[in-house]
Amino acid sequence: MMEQKTEPVFPKGEKITNNNFTGTVWLKNLIEADSINQNSVACVTFEPGARSNWHLHPSGQILLAISGIGYYQEKGSPKIILHKGDVVKCPPNIQHWHGAGPDQEFVQVAITSRQGGPTEWLQPVTDEEYNQSAK
């Protein structure tokens, strides 16, 4: 099969139906954690304006921006803008959120260590928080 370079790298997966996100977000699990390699890897696609709730990871997370324009913010710091090819290392136990900018879909790969326990989900990101100026 010929590869179309304009096609997404990973399948979009399934729409997330829990309450941990605002807007429409798709999840494709790529790698499940196991007892030896305790990282899970997933591709997450945010429609424009969609974002996660505030949350934290006991062992941190690595984000790889694959396409589109994304937002990322840690509690107490300004929002930053993510472009294709950007990478973020979220420290353990730091409240943060991520999502798409308002104008285009954002695709990220999330690499999450499960060693310290599951993600702790918190309150939604308000429109005011979402729309703040970026650093």
Place this chain on the structure above:
Amino acid sequence: MMEQKTEPVFPKGEKITNNNFTGTVWLKNLIEADSINQNSVACVTFEPGARSNWHLHPSGQILLAISGIGYYQEKGSPKIILHKGDVVKCPPNIQHWHGAGPDQEFVQVAITSRQGGPTEWLQPVTDEEYNQSAK
């Protein structure tokens, strides 16, 4: 800056100059391991025909195929072909190699746990091994 969807996701990085690879291979380190998150993440670009030596990772490795056609083989198993979007979990301490097919560049993201120690590099992949039939 407008994003060109045909541009690579990650920069190509620097040519690898050690003897652990056959052919021309570029490395772009994306995330360094630290004491809390012991995973390193790197983008590796193999020119057609280029491949790693046989090697093993004490805590295993996750590969994400980003573009092109790649090969992956574990010792004692047939070579498999990797397409854009494929993912591989290399078990710990299993000898394996990976690289590009003969006709096009192959780009992968490698997620490597450093918990168990450094990668152990072994002998080059011979042309006979490289050219064997795929599963």
